[in-house]
Every structure is written in structure tokens, then in C-alpha cells.
Amino acid sequence: MKETETLSKKTIILMAVVTGVIVANLNFIQPIENLIANDFGISKSVVGMLAMITQLGYAFGLLLIVPLGDIFDRYHLIQFMMILSIGSLLLAFWAPNAGVFAIATALIGITSVAPQIIIPFAGYLAPVLQRGKVLGIVLSGLLTGILLSRSFSGLLGSIMPWQDIYLIAAGIDLIFLIIGIILLDLGTQFSQVSNQAIVQSLNRQQSSRNNSVFMFSYFLGGSFGTLFATWAWSKAGWLGVCGIALVFLIIALANHFIIGEPKKLNTETD
Template sequence: MDSKKDLSGKTVLLMAIATGIIVANLNYIQPIEGLIATSFRVSKAAVGVVAMLTQLGYAFGLLFIVPLGDIFNRYHLIQIMLGLSILSLIVAFWSPSIVIFGIASLLVGITSVAPQIIIPYAAYLAPNLHQGKVLGNVLSGLLTGILLSRSVSGLLGSVLSWQYVYLIAAIACTILLFVLHAYLPRDPREQQNMQYGKVLASLPKLLAQEKHLQGAAINGFCLFGVSNVLWSTLAFYLAAQYHLGSNVAGLLGLLGITGVLFASIIGRLVDEYSPRMTIGLGIGFSTLAFVIFASLGHLLVGLIVGIVLLDLGTQFGQVSNQAIVQSLNSQASSRNNSLFMFSYFLGGSLGTFFATFAWSHFGWTGVCSVAAVFLIFALLGHLILKEPKKLQKTS
């Protein structure tokens, strides 16, 4: 397979499934933190640090590994990273101490960045007129993996020793590795004559030169930050307002299926209209969500409606921004994606930090105020920075 014509519906489905299976590795730890703490006889705070190491490892992987997609054959690079991920999961399963488990968790994060190599690879292989649809379908798989990983991990942890969560994940990734080796399209590009150090050094210059990448990075930073403002404080609010536990917060998280169902539709809207229009919708949905949280958050139905709208807003932004990022210089697509996703997760981390601080000092009103700040910056960035001309639709 050596051309864009080879990107069939089955191939797109395979890429979507692959991103979901691999990204799930990042979230398995969250529902079983208590079981891990008991097993290693450490505090829950210590396990929380380990969970943070997984996310930190992912951030490092985004910056230092994903750009390799612009140098090396992506068909091989995806499989190499998946193989290393399998080894990391096996070490996590075997870990005899919290220290070794912490190192394994860091490695799981670093090596689970293959989805962010697959996404620009899918965009590169897709026909230009259908790039948004392809990205929407692949991102549906990514969202499904994030959505289901917590439920799967919690279920397995309730019937098996928590270590088997990582063993089963390693087995799933091993099966995926053989399938990808057989059916993933070969990279049609010639070997790139670039040095790794120069590629990393080019990241700041690339961001400074690409105004459209700046716009996508700012919007992704803000909209994912807004999303995490809610999810980092929802359990606290449910306990204070309704006297409900974190298990209910997990159930409410299943409302994220809305984003999965709409990802492909959003992708088609991007193709038919423009990312600028759909990003505007994303900001609008997210803003409406927090208006409802602030005014009707004391009602459970208000929370449910707001969560659905917020998830739609986040998904509109993610698919639209990826369409912009992948429309830029194809020779730097992996580096573009690396910069965008790093900004995306940086916004999420800061959203979590500021929302938690606001909750501790100002309660739900403070949380909604933090979201308002993120949304104002998202709107300003949207008004100031335009989209690439090649994505602008003419009537």
C-alpha cells in the first residue's frame, strides 16, 4: 500500500481502534488507585504521584518522541512505540514495589504516544477533501478508549488482582501489534534527511512561524482546560451538593459517549464548512455549559445537560483544531501535532490546578469563574487568529 487511495474505511477503523487501545493505557490507574495503595501499603497520595508520573511521561513523549514521525518511517515507528509500551505494561504488572511501579508508570506514559503519531499519519494518507471526516473517525476511537478505559479498569480491579489490568492491557496491545504489522498502510514518504537534535530545536521556530498552529494551540489549551475545570472538581461538588461518591462522577463521565457519537459528524461539518465555524460552535457549547453549571448546577438535570454540552464543545474544538494542524506543512505534521497536543495537555493540567485551588477557596462559584477566564481567552484567540486559506470554504 503506497498511496492515499489505500486509506479505506477498514483502515480508518483500524487506526481508530488502535488509538483507543493505546491511549487507554494512560487511564487504567485512576479507578484502581486505592487497590494499589493497599497492595503496596502506601498512602493514596503516593499513588496519586504515580498517576501524575503517567501523565508527565505522556507530556515528555509528546515533545520528544512524536516529532520523530517527521524523520522516520511512521509505519515502523508506530510499531516500535507499541512494542515498548507492551514492555512497560509488563513491568507494571510485575512490579514488586511502588518505586518500580512508579518507574513503569512513567514509561507507560512515555511509550503510549503512538496515537499522536497515528493521527497525523491518517491525515497525511487521507484525501484532502475528506481529511476532517477521517480525523473525526480516528478521534472517535481515541475518545472511546479514554471513555471506556476507566470503566474496564474498575471492573477488572473488582474481580481480579489490580496487576492483571496491566497484563490484560499488554495482551491487547500485543494482539494489536500483530494486526498493525499486517494491515497498517506503509509510509509512502522517502526517508527524511534530518537530525533529531535539529528537529527538536525547530519546534520553537515552527510555533513562531505558524500563526495557524498558534491559534489551534491556544484554542486547544483553553477548551481542554475548561473541560478539566469540570472533571477535576465534579466529585467534590457531588459530595458537597448531593452527598454522592466518586462512583457517580464516573457514571456521569459515561455521558462523554456524546462526543464519540458526534466526532464523525463534526468531521463532516469541518469538511463542508470550515474549522473556524466549528471552533466557534465549540466555544459556544462550552460557554453555555458553564452558564448552566453556574445557574442550575444545584439540580442534577442541570449537571447532566451541562456535561453533554461541555463534551460537545470539547469535541468540536478537538476535531476542528486537528483539521487545522494537519492542513499545515505535511513535512512537519508530526512536529505540528506534538506542539498542539503539548499545549492541549498543558491547558488541561492548568485547568485542573486552578479549578482545584478555586474550589478549596471559593467553592463552585470560583470553579465557574476559572472556566470563564479560559473561555474569554479562547474567544479572544478565535477572533484574532484566522484559519489557513486552504481550509476556508467559498460559497
């Protein structure tokens, strides 16, 4: 796109809203894990595995589907993935048992990759002088969807008739858990958005593939983080989860000092 061309504000806002709405599908399960365990008669550890399946499905969707944006028409690919995502959500709604629900969660993860096709698509459509601004708006929509989805799902769960199993102590724990998640998410997600913006500054002809590798690594790590956090919670509660987070932060810091600063990015444009 030429520098003199523009991308309409309505289109940019639409992209931002769609990315937020779709990515929210990945996080609906997390605040209601206890309720799912009660309904299906399964343990909390199994529900934790279901959350991990969703993230793994998303990771493999990023690896296998998002790169197709460099081959096929991105607009139609986005539409197709949104249709599949809706079907996956309907399957989760209908699921009569934990087995079918597990399949649905995997499909939700795999089919919710449209935002990661939209992001490089937005960068491709945006003129050079507006590319950073456009990507920032779209990524903000993604971040908003991630943050609000957990609160929205938790609120729905709290007002349903079968939600009366909560005890006062559990309610207090939930409040602090939500506060902790929101605060940690603000830090980690803003960091992720910054990193993703850097990735999008690479060769535009490979933007979908670059984004795929970055987001695959991101959500693969998130999948194992879910597994370790579930284990730590069962052993030591909130302190155990914080301990696991500290260990991963130390590993990341050590990795930074060992590898050093990244090489200068290729800022070549079309």
C-alpha cells in the same frame, strides 16, 4: 496522495482501533487509585502524583517523540513505540513496590504516543477529498478509547476479590463520579477532537510537529489539572473539583476574548 487514490476501510478502522487501545493505557490508573494506595501502603495524594506522572510522561513523549514522525518512517516508528508500550505495561504488572510502579507509569505515558503519530499519518495517507472523513474516524477511535478505558478499568477493579473494601456510600459516590467524568469527558474530548482536526488542516509537511505542540499543551494542562483536582478533592470533595474546573473555564473564556479569533489557517495541500 492523489485525490483519486483511496485508503481502504480496513486500514482506517485498524488505525482507529489501535489509537483507542493504546490511548486507553493512560487512563487505567485513575479509577483504581484507592486500590493502588492500599496495596502499596501509600497515601491517596501520592497515587494522584502517579497519575500526574503518567500524563507528564505522555506530554514529554508528545514533545520529543511525535515530531520524529516527520523524520523517520512513521510505520516503523509506530511499531517501535507499541513494543515499548507493551514492555512498560509488563513492568507495571510486575512492579513489586510503588517506586518501580512510578517508573512504569512514566514509561507508559512516554511510550503511549503512537496514536499521535498515527493521526497525522492517516491524514498524510488519505486523499484530499477523504482527509476530513478519515481523520474523523481515527479521532473517534481515540475518543472511544479514552472514554471506555476508565469504565473498563473501574469494572475490573470492582470484580476483583480485594475489592470488598467498598462501602455503600463510597459506591454511591463512585457512581456519581463516573457519571460526572463521562459527561465532562464527552464535552471536553469532543472539543479536543474538534481542535485537533483543525490542527491537522495545517501544512501537511509539518503535521507531526503541529500535532506534537497541540497535544503537549493539552496534556501538560491535564497534568496540572490532575494535581489541582487532587488537592481540591482533599479539601472540599466533589464541589472543590467543580470549583477548580469553573476557574479554568473562566480563564479559558477570558483568554478567548483577549486574543480573539484565530487567523485564517493555511489550507495548502501537497
